[in-house]
Amino acid sequence: MKAMIKIENVSYEYRTQADSYLHDRAVDRVSAEIMQGEFVVILGRNGSGKSTLARLLNALLIPIEGTIYVDGMDTKDGELTWHIRKKVGLVFQNPDNQIVSTTVEEDVAFGPENLGLQPEIIRERVDASLRLVDMEDYSQHSPHMLSGGQKQRIAIAGILAMEPKCIVLDEATSMLDPQGRKDVMEVLYKLNKEKGITIVLITHHMNEAIYADRAIVMQDGRIILEGTPRSIFQRIETIRNAGLDVPKVTDLADRLKKRGFNIPGLPITRNELVTALKNIIGRNKDITPAIGKNYQPRFYRSGLALARDIIKVQDLSYVYMPGTTYERKALKNINLSVKEGEIFGIIGHTGSGKSTLVQHFNGILKPASGYIEVDGQAATGKNLKELRKKVGLIFQYPEQQLFEETVYKDITFGLQKMNLSEDEIKERVFRVIDLLGISPELLEKSPFELSGGQKRRVAIAGVLIMEPRVLVLDEPTAGLDPSGSREVFNILTELNRKEGTTIVLISHSMDDVAEYCHRVAVMNDGELVMCDTVENVFLQSDRISSIGLDIPQITEVFNCLAQETGGPALPVLTVDHAVEILEQFFDGTGGVRQ
Amino acid sequence: MINNITLGQYIPGNSVLHRLDPRTKIIWTAALMVVIFMVETWPEYVMMGAFTLILVLISGVPVKQALKGIKPLLFILILTALLNIFFVDGTVIFRIGPVKATYEGLVSAFKLFLRLVMLVITASLMTFTTTPMSMTDGIEKLLKPFVKIGVPSHEIAMMMSIALRFIPTLMEEAQRIMKAQSSRGADFDTGNIFQRIKSFIPVLIPLFVSAFKRADELAEAMESRCYRGGQGRTRLKTIHFTRIDLNATLAGIIFILFMFGYRFISSMI
Numbered sequence A: 001m002k003a004m005i006k007i008e009n010v011s012y013e014y015r016t017q018a019d020s021y022l023h024d025r026a027v028d029r030v031s032a033e034i035m036q037g038e039f040v041v042i043l044g045r046n047g048s049g050k051s052t053l054a055r056l057l058n059a060l061l062i063p064i065e066g067t068i069y070v071d072g073m074d075t076k077d078g079e080l081t082w083h084i085r086k087k088v089g090l091v092f093q094n095p096d097n098q099i100v101s102t103t104v105e106e107d108v109a110f111g112p113e114n115l116g117l118q119p120e121i122i123r124e125r126v127d128a129s130l131r132l133v134d135m136e137d138y139s140q141h142s143p144h145m146l147s148g149g150q151k152q153r154i155a156i157a158g159i160l161a162m163e164p165k166c167i168v169l170d171e172a173t174s175m176l177d178p179q180g181r182k183d184v185m186e187v188l189y190k191l192n193k194e195k196g197i198t199i200v201l202i203t204h205h206m207n208e209a210i211y212a213d214r215a216i217v218m219q220d221g222r223i224i225l226e227g228t229p230r231s232i233f234q235r236i237e238t239i240r241n242a243g244l245d246v247p248k249v250t251d252l253a254d255r256l257k258k259r260g261f262n263i264p265g266l267p268i269t270r271n272e273l274v275t276a277l278k279n280i281i282g283r284n285k286d287i288t289p290a291i292g293k294n295y296q297p298r299f300y301r302s303g304l305a306l307a308r309d310i311i312k313v314q315d316l317s318y319v320y321m322p323g324t325t326y327e328r329k330a331l332k333n334i335n336l337s338v339k340e341g342e343i344f345g346i347i348g349h350t351g352s353g354k355s356t357l358v359q360h361f362n363g364i365l366k367p368a369s370g371y372i373e374v375d376g377q378a379a380t381g382k383n384l385k386e387l388r389k390k391v392g393l394i395f396q397y398p399e400q401q402l403f404e405e406t407v408y409k410d411i412t413f414g415l416q417k418m419n420l421s422e423d424e425i426k427e428r429v430f431r432v433i434d435l436l437g438i439s440p441e442l443l444e445k446s447p448f449e450l451s452g453g454q455k456r457r458v459a460i461a462g463v464l465i466m467e468p469r470v471l472v473l474d475e476p477t478a479g480l481d482p483s484g485s486r487e488v489f490n491i492l493t494e495l496n497r498k499e500g501t502t503i504v505l506i507s508h509s510m511d512d513v514a515e516y517c518h519r520v521a522v523m524n525d526g527e528l529v530m531c532d533t534v535e536n537v538f539l540q541s542d543r544i545s546s547i548g549l550d551i552p553q554i555t556e557v558f559n560c561l562a563q564e565t566g567g568p569a570l571p572v573l574t575v576d577h578a579v580e581i582l583e584q585f586f587d588g589t590g591g592v593r594q
Numbered sequence B: 001m002i003n004n005i006t007l008g009q010y011i012p013g014n015s016v017l018h019r020l021d022p023r024t025k026i027i028w029t030a031a032l033m034v035v036i037f038m039v040e041t042w043p044e045y046v047m048m049g050a051f052t053l054i055l056v057l058i059s060g061v062p063v064k065q066a067l068k069g070i071k072p073l074l075f076i077l078i079l080t081a082l083l084n085i086f087f088v089d090g091t092v093i094f095r096i097g098p099v100k101a102t103y104e105g106l107v108s109a110f111k112l113f114l115r116l117v118m119l120v121i122t123a124s125l126m127t128f129t130t131t132p133m134s135m136t137d138g139i140e141k142l143l144k145p146f147v148k149i150g151v152p153s154h155e156i157a158m159m160m161s162i163a164l165r166f167i168p169t170l171m172e173e174a175q176r177i178m179k180a181q182s183s184r185g186a187d188f189d190t191g192n193i194f195q196r197i198k199s200f201i202p203v204l205i206p207l208f209v210s211a212f213k214r215a216d217e218l219a220e221a222m223e224s225r226c227y228r229g230g231q232g233r234t235r236l237k238t239i240h241f242t243r244i245d246l247n248a249t250l251a252g253i254i255f256i257l258f259m260f261g262y263r264f265i266s267s268m269i
Helices: A050-057 A078-087 A104-114 A119-132 A148-160 A178-195 A229-233 A236-241 A248-258 A270-281 A354-358 A384-390 A407-411 A413-418 A422-436 A440-444 A452-464 A482-499 A510-516 A534-539 A541-546 A553-565 A575-589 B022-038 B042-059 B063-068 B071-087 B103-129 B132-149 B153-183 B193-199 B201-224 B243-268
Strands: A003-012 A027-035 A039-043 A065-070 A088-091 A166-170 A198-203 A214-219 A222-227 A309-320 A328-339 A343-347 A369-374 A391-394 A470-474 A502-506 A519-524 A527-533 B092-096 B099-102
Touching (some): A003 A050, A027 A050, A027 A065, A027 A198, A027 A222, A050 A088, A050 A166, A050 A198, A088 A148, A088 B201, A104 A119, A119 A148, A148 A166, A148 A178, A166 A178, A214 A236, A222 A236, A229 A236, A236 A248, A248 A270, A248 A553, A248 A575, A309 A502, A328 A527, A343 A354, A343 A482, A354 A502, A384 A391, A391 B153, A407 A413, A407 A440, A407 A452, A413 A452, A422 A440, A422 A452, A470 A482, A482 A502, A482 A510, A510 A553, A519 A534, A527 A534, A534 A541, A541 A553, A553 A575, B022 B132, B022 B243, B042 B063, B042 B103, B063 B103, B071 B099, B071 B103, B099 B103, B132 B153, B153 B201, B193 B201
Parallel strands (some): A039 A198, A088 A166, A343 A502, A343 A519, A470 A502
Antiparallel strands (some): A003 A027, A214 A222, A309 A328, B092 B099
């Protein structure tokens, strides 16, 4: 097989304004080869150098040391730049910022137009590319009306129309919801298998790595692991140290093996783990008894059922742009209540009304009809300031709202009109940065100098400083790498446990919801489909799947086991619980773990 | 509320006006505007009005929609009409104190009103029947001859189309930032004018930061797709003059000749 891309001992450093070199090398003596027709994933946490590497591959950046050959062409050679970019297409992270034109087909045509092709050929290529990404029905649409996943598929079509040999995707799935991500991944597999296009997928979603031919793990600008995804997932410790994570099933298998369970190899998919577990459990054995007679969902265990309602929503409806052609019922007769002190999850597709719902909790939106009560007071009343002090709302990508000269000023922005003494403000600032793990040296820096993860924490601090009783978060971990999301969730659970803050959280990650929430509301098309303890909701896997949402991986494993024996589905949500149950089962039945 | 501002107000259709080359439409819109200002006598007003109406009917744009363009200008229209009624000298119809309304004023106010309405309709017909993209294409081609004297025709057109592409995106973003900042206690609705302007700083700064970031990323994306300016660039949809353009141009010239020919002849008699 021929090498599509050859990376030879390549380094890159970003220059500061003073034109001196920074100390950290973004890419540090990297060597790798990517074969023609290969599907390679490059994994690494935010700031590991993987995006820099992507830009080196199509000559957007030129290495300061070493050489990159694309199909035999040196990227340093300015004469070849356009040939290289024709061969290697780059899809970027933010779907909005790579679409040039006001209609889909004109955008897809942008590349071929730049190549100076004849209109008839451009037309052919545009139509063919749109068909390949399954977007031919949208050719006349305006891109800003499309979903994130659709926009990324348009971006891919735009690259395809240039007939490249290789497509590099720089975290192109990180801003998408699960459905959009799935659609994009399907397109990529199809292009790889059917058209033989080399795919280099840069990501920190480990589940996307499973089906790749090869995985490369980067940390601090260097390649630390390389091999098949299966071989890489064996190195759980190294992967975690690099700020990444392994799939939940792999985690579970690893923990079981360490406890003496006889699991051959290390499963990386659900089916592999289910097969392995079936073998040791034996035929027709019901593991249900292992759950224990006194088992109760988390919500009841923590006594939250008796807590008072801090948010009450009655018959809430909301209409977007009433009276115009764009009129749309965003919420239809929602009834729910959030208990004081609970972590309340909200799941559903993009556009199902989740964000619209929570924007009613602090009076940003006013209901078309219905009633909302927060802490015993109507949320529709005039006293919005009091309400917003009680309910802190953190939007998606909150770091985008930072604006002050210093971190300190930004964090205290909300306190300005509260007539607090300077000392009191300081005290609050230090309490909140301590909780969020923001180092005090950062306080006098500009928020724009910080890293992505730090920025997000500063933005969260700006809301927490109001000391809200309820904290509402719209996808707080969107765009963060696995270790970044874990940090955010640790902060949230600590806030919930120590300060008793009620947390309402919108999430697309079922694994996170399963791990941290007490109860969960399922939204679909503006309606509340379910609202129950997280265990009960995920037990109804058919209903969840029927609206196109996922089930937590661990729950899926136990569903498969239950199906085998004909026993009832088990409410097992987390790796910890799964280990506990399986141990119980083997100890209780006196069975052997072999 | 922000989302329903459809830029350029293009109304899809397949009428003759839709199929005209954007250059023809731009030039003719300009020409008709000049003609409208030259219209003076009543018969000319009638002819011009009829011509405008025929254009609307040909375009297939609902008359109601075509008249909507006048709405934002209504205040100015009425004001200028009133000024005309009261400040043109002539036969007095009635007086209110020192102010007198004249017959001549009334007539000239009415004519002015008609003139402005026709102007607005003609201009909006162009945007109703031309997509933003082909409009920018047309402008690019029309400016081509001026490249020699340093007019960057391709760059102007590219900037216009990128602006059109990003306006809805930035509007959505502005809305989101406003919501986020008011969740943090920002107040956009109270205080005097200066306080209100100041209260928009927390919206404007993040908006600018993000706009620059978007610009940066867009530039990378465009370069990755081999963009290197207008040199050697072709288009998916090329615009070119067709028989329709020729016929429309002839029809327009005949109409103008007829209208002013009428004036010339009647002045002879």
